Amino acid sequence: MSKVDIGKKMLSENDRLAAENRVRFAEAGLLVLNLISSPGSGKTALLESTLDRLPDGVRVLVIEGDVSTDRDIERVRAHGADGVQINTAGGCHLSAKMVGKVLPDLNLDGADVLFVENVGNLICPSTYDLGEDAKVVLLSTTEGDDKPMKYPAIFHESSVAVINKIDLLPHLTYDIERAEREIGVLNADCDILRVSALKGTGMDEWIAWILRKMKEKRGE
C-alpha cells in the first residue's frame, strides 16, 4: 500500500479552460458577467430591461444557458442583443468548456459586454468559473429573506447581489435589511442593489454599475 500525493482542486480542469476563455475576453477588451439565480428570479427580465436602458453604442452579447429551450435567447434578441443559446441537455450549470465551444459563434471584437445567463440554479453554477470578470447573483423578494445563509457559496463568490422584484415588497413579509445583512457577512465586498426589472426601479444604479465595470475593464 502506498500513498500518492495529489493536492488538486476537483475542478482544476474547468479552471484551466476558464483561464483560456479569460484570455480571449481580455484580448477583446470585453466585460463578462455571469448571471446566477434560482429559476424564475428574473435573470432574463433583468437582461431585457438592461438592453432597453444601456446607452446607444454599447454593443451587447448574450449567452443563454438553459436545460432545453431557446425561449430566453429569443426574448433577449427581441431587445436587440446578439447571442447564442447553450442547451445543457439536463445539466444544471454551464461549464467553461461549454462557453469556450460557442465563442467562435460570437463576434467578440468590438463588443463591450457579454452577459452569460446561467441555468436557473443557486447551487451548482457557483463552483464553475466560466472566465467571467464578475458573478452577479440575483435573488427575488418572493424567494424569502433567508437565502444568503442557505446558499453561502454563491454570495461569497459574487461581486454584486441584485435583489429583484422589489415592486412586490408591499405584499410580502420579506425583510430586505436582513437579507442584505446576511450577504454583507458572507462577503463584505459584495455590492448590493435593489431593483424591479419589471417596473424599472433601481435600474439606473444597475446600469451605472455595469458602465463602471466596463471602464475598469478597459483600464480607464
Next chain:
Amino acid sequence: MHELSICQSMLEIVDGAMADHPGARLERVFVDVGRGSTVEPSLLRDAFEIATTGGPYEGAELVINEIPLVGKCRSCGRSFEYKEIALGCPDCESTSVEIESGLELNVRELEIDG
C-alpha cells in the same frame, strides 16, 4: 445535482495520477469537501459508486473529509461556525466577517496497491 459531473472531474484527476503507476490498483481516494462548497457528501459518494462500478476502480473507497464552514470576525478575531455568525459576530456584533474555511473541493491523495 452536479455531484455526477464533479465526480467525473475527480476521476479524470485520478486517471492522470494512476497513469504514472501502471498495474497498480486504486484502494482509496481522499478528498476535502467544505460544508459551504455546494457538494453534498452523500450524493458524491453515490456518484462515485455509480461511476466506478464495472471499471478499473471498482471497489475503491471514497474517503470524504468534511470541513465545517467557519467565519472569522475581523474586529475581535474570533472564529465561529457560520450559522452562529450569519447575522454578525455573536461576541462583538461586528458584521465584518471573512470565511476561513468550508469552501474546499480538493482531491488530497490516493492510496494504491502495487
